[in-house]
Amino acid sequence: MSPVEPPAHVLATFGLDGIEPIALGADWDGGWRCGEVVLSLIADHARAAWSAKVREDLYVDGMRLARPFRATDGRYVVSGWRADTFIAGSLEPRFDEMISMANRLHDVTRKLERPRFLLSPAVAPYSDVDYFGFADRAAWEEHPLAMARKLGALDETREDRKRAVELVGELAALRAPTTSEPQLVHGDLSGAVLFAGAAAPGLTDFTPYWRPAAWAAAVVAVDGLVWGGADDGLLLRWKDLPEWPQMVLRALIFRLAVHALHPKSDAEALPGLEHLAEMARWLL
Secondary structure (H helix, E strand, C coil): CCCCCCCHHHHHHCCCCCCCCEEEEHHHCCEEEECCEEEEECCCHHHHHHHHHHHHCCCCCCCEECCECCCCCCCCEECCEEEEECCCCECCCCHHHHHHHHHHHHHHHCCCCCCHHHHCCCCCCCCHHHHHHHHHHHCCCCCCCHHHHHCCCCCCCCHHHHHHHHHHHHHHCCCCCCCCCCEEEECCHHHCEEECCCCCCEECCCCEEEECHHHHHHHHHHHHHHCCCCCCHHHHHCCCCCCHHHHHHHHHHHHHHHHHHCCCCCHHHHHHHHHHHHHHHHHC
16 A cells, blocks of 8 residues: 655646545555546556556446556656546445456457566565465466475465465365466456446456466455355356366465465465365365
8 A cells, every 4th residue: 555645746747736635545555536536656667557558448348447647748657656547436345246347358358468577587575566476376387386485485484374385285286287278367356346336347457467267257256255255155156167166276276375475464364265275175
């Protein structure tokens, strides 16, 4: 989340002089509303500029979208801040609608190319992007978390993290080969989709991964079951998506690996992940 308000020179460069920023909290990942524009502090310039460029021309039926708001000199990012058009709504546990939207979104993003930064190696000191990258690879590579451990990114001194690593190994043994083609997908929809009554769901940002579309939907289902209070029937309602049991398994390994790796992971989240691990075994 943004620790400070947007500085005056950033407001000026985006043409927002004289507007008092209003903190938006978790709904916009710590962004600040300035009239009909939201300013957000970014962690990675290349990813922020890429997301802005993609969202500038992206059109998906039944989805509202925060468009990039360029600075007066045409830039997407100014001194580590990006600007987007404000869309109404809040984060809500409407996971079936989220998955439905994900399917429509990924029908459109299938034609987009893989961003080069997704192939960039992680370099210490590691950032949020790096930890999520390690976790993403853990769900698919032959030896999960081997690279993270080799590079010193894995801290197993906390009991809940050690248990998460154990579960990653146990679940990885249940993986079977998949044939679904990877494509550009949004890998964190649960934190980026806003709902406002009966209006179409709104998307505030795009977090890119190069994985099968059904995997991205499975990440939403995992998030809903572990943290969002979704009912257990959520997994069954989407069982017709391609290779669904294996996609759920990999999505769960991904979230368990995030728990094991990320410095800010919360020990209280582990029981929900353990419960879902039992459900995943049943689904298989």
